[in-house]
Amino acid sequence: MSNRCRLPDILKTDDGKERRVGVEIELSGLGYEDLVSLSAKLLGGTGRSVARYVSEVETELGDFTIELDSDPIKDLDLADERLPESVRELGGQAMSVIDAAAEKIVPLEIVSPPLAFSKLERIETLCDELRRAGALGSREALYYAFGLQLNPELPDLSATT
Numbered sequence: 001m002s003n004r005c006r007l008p009d010i011l012k013t014d015d016g017k018e019r020r021v022g023v024e025i026e027l028s029g030l031g032y033e034d035l036v037s038l039s040a041k042l043l044g045g046t047g048r049s050v051a052r053y054v055s056e057v058e059t060e061l062g063d064f065t066i067e068l069d070s071d072p073i074k075d076l077d078l079a080d081e082r083l084p085e086s087v088r089e090l091g092g093q094a095m096s097v098i099d100a101a102a103e104k105i106v107p108l109e110i111v112s113p114p115l116a117f118s119k120l121e122r123i124e125t126l127c128d129e130l131r132r133a134g135a136l137g138s139r140e141a142l143y144y145a146f147g148l149q150l151n152p153e154l155p156d157l158s159a160t161t
Helices: 032-043 085-090 092-105 117-132
Strands: 020-027 046-051 054-059 062-068 108-111 148-152
Touching: 020 117, 032 046, 032 054, 032 062, 032 108, 032 117
Parallel strands: none
Antiparallel strands: 020 108, 020 148, 046 054, 054 062, 062 108
């Protein structure tokens, strides 16, 4: 493994297992369907739709979730009485406009399963390949405020840790 991923000092849990970390990556620049397809290819997995703007990619590392990072848009229902009648009447046309706008300003997110620290290089490679394919991060526009979140497993639950 290369040294691109700086690892913590303690790599094992108190029961001797390799520690794991979940990773969440927000990005833009790619359409939702393109991101699902490309992620499945890069991770060597199979993508499947779970809900509107939510897909899972089944891989040897576990299931990755790819979604639009906006519950109101994911849950949008044109039959909802709270929407203006003009929007409800436009139906699919309104949804297409909303989707096109959302994909430009709302980040897409890739959520990994818990990964062994020794497998984090796969995430670095995924990010490199997504960037080559046109994925954009926070530096690309003033209104982008994307995040990379790491959710590490603790080595133990003692007070000193």
